Amino acid sequence: MKLEEFQAKRLFRDYGIPAPDGVMVTTAEEARSAAEKIGCPVVIKAQVQAGGRGKAGGVRLAGTPPEAYMASESILGMDIKGFKVERLLVDPAVSISAEYYVGITIDRRKKQPVMMVSASGGMDIEKVAAETPELIFFQEINPERGLRSFESKQLAFKLFPDKKKAMAAASIMEKLWKCFHDIDASLAEINPLAELKDGSIIALDAKIVLDDNAMFKHPVMEELRLPTPSEIKELDAKNHGLSYVQLEGEIGCMVNGAGLAMATMDIIKHLGGTPANFLDIGGSSSPEKVIHAMELLVSDCNVKTIFINVFGGITRCDDVANGLVAALSEIKTDLPLVVRLTGTNEEEGIKILSDFGITAMKDMTKGAREAIRLAKEGGGS
Ligand code: GDP
Ligand code: MN
Numbered sequence: 001m002k003l004e005e006f007q008a009k010r011l012f013r014d015y016g017i018p019a020p021d022g023v024m025v026t027t028a029e030e031a032r033s034a035a036e037k038i039g040c041p042v043v044i045k046a047q048v049q050a051g052g053r054g055k056a057g058g059v060r061l062a063g064t065p066p067e068a069y070m071a072s073e074s075i076l077g078m079d080i081k082g083f084k085v086e087r088l089l090v091d092p093a094v095s096i097s098a099e100y101y102v103g104i105t106i107d108r109r110k111k112q113p114v115m116m117v118s119a120s121g122g123m124d125i126e127k128v129a130a131e132t133p134e135l136i137f138f139q140e141i142n143p144e145r146g147l148r149s150f151e152s153k154q155l156a157f158k159l160f161p162d163k164k165k166a167m168a169a170a171s172i173m174e175k176l177w178k179c180f181h182d183i184d185a186s187l188a189e190i191n192p193l194a195e196l197k198d199g200s201i202i203a204l205d206a207k208i209v210l211d212d213n214a215m216f217k218h219p220v221m222e223e224l225r226l227p228t229p230s231e232i233k234e235l236d237a238k239n240h241g242l243s244y245v246q247l248e249g250e251i252g253c254m255v256n257g258a259g260l261a262m263a264t265m266d267i268i269k270h271l272g273g274t275p276a277n278f279l280d281i282g283g284s285s286s287p288e289k290v291i292h293a294m295e296l297l298v299s300d301c302n303v304k305t306i307f308i309n310v311f312g313g314i315t316r317c318d319d320v321a322n323g324l325v326a327a328l329s330e331i332k333t334d335l336p337l338v339v340r341l342t343g344t345n346e347e348e349g350i351k352i353l354s355d356f357g358i359t360a361m362k363d364m365t366k367g368a369r370e371a372i373r374l375a376k377e378g379g380g381s
Helices: 005-014 028-038 065-075 125-131 149-159 163-182 212-217 229-239 258-270 287-298 317-330 346-355 364-380
Strands: 023-025 042-047 059-062 087-092 096-107 112-118 136-140 185-196 201-203 207-210 243-246 251-255 277-280 305-312 337-343
Touching: 005 042, 005 087, 005 163, 005 207, 023 028, 028 042, 028 065, 028 087, 042 065, 059 065, 065 087, 096 163, 112 149, 112 163, 136 149, 149 163, 163 185, 163 201, 207 212, 229 243, 229 287, 251 258, 251 287, 251 364, 258 277, 258 305, 258 364, 277 287, 287 305, 287 317, 305 317, 305 364, 317 337, 317 346, 337 346, 337 364
Parallel strands: 251 277, 251 305, 305 337
Antiparallel strands: 023 087, 042 059, 042 087, 096 112, 096 185, 112 136, 185 201, 185 207, 243 277
């Protein structure tokens, strides 16, 4: 789960990390009055669960309340990396003299959290990481001992030769670690950590990703969830006993069992197609579940073909076939459908489908190939 900047900054401030204390708004009018209250200049920032807002035009300075209104008008509704801007953060603007980077994430290879810092922070940190990785300094953190004072100071002196500034930065690093550790984050990032003209050091941006597997420990954090449209779909699926993850491909998959669902996506990719989703309808195959699964697939406008891949073990193929017939009688769709059905009671299942006008296959590879062919045909017309 990702927090938006206004939520992450609030959390940072709770931990004593200096960060501008702005106002979250949802309309240009609110932005104008926030600018009046805060005092101009202000900076208007798109709140979305994605980075690169500055480059996309989602961060704008405003010198007067009317300017704040106009900037907000142009940012609201913008599409940034597939996210529609519905919220803005109005922050007091500051005069920056340099931008740094400080972040903590989990290094899976080392199985430890690691702090990364760089004097080349700001909007191009990805470029720095790719082209001049020597400009990024790392410190592994022992999760039991935590980030130790000498470790944060060593890192801070790599960014600031000046002792006072280095001490301020080291203190921010320690607070960032405490925050990261307390809330079971998988990422906590300040980019830029800004040095202002008056010499102070503050967090100008804030990014936090929480570990969903640890959310049960943090019900308070769960309340901060601002689900994206695809997450709303995934939560709704979960409530219907389905396990669904939306992807970006063209072939909508409906599969029984997580392992087979993974294998289905793999084989589609391997044969040159693109899966539109992971969808595990689980062991039981009640018509209601199949109907809901079909609804999920046809509501994704990227889907060009539906590939249903069922291996009947405990699940019986005739049950699935009945579910499918019920679903298809209810949901009208023009999308081509490929069904692969094999295992327990497959003959019965195949007959039920063929009475309904659907020819089911027994071979998974053939089914995947056919789905890819149909998707390409659909795409070309
Ligand atoms: P991101 O592009 O999504 O990472 O958004 P950021 O919050 O990092 O903002 C992008 C850039 O906007 C920063 O690197 C700063 O250069 C600039 N910026 C943000 N806030 C202020 C501000 O208060 N004053 C000035 N002058 N620039 C700002
Ligand atoms: Mn940033």
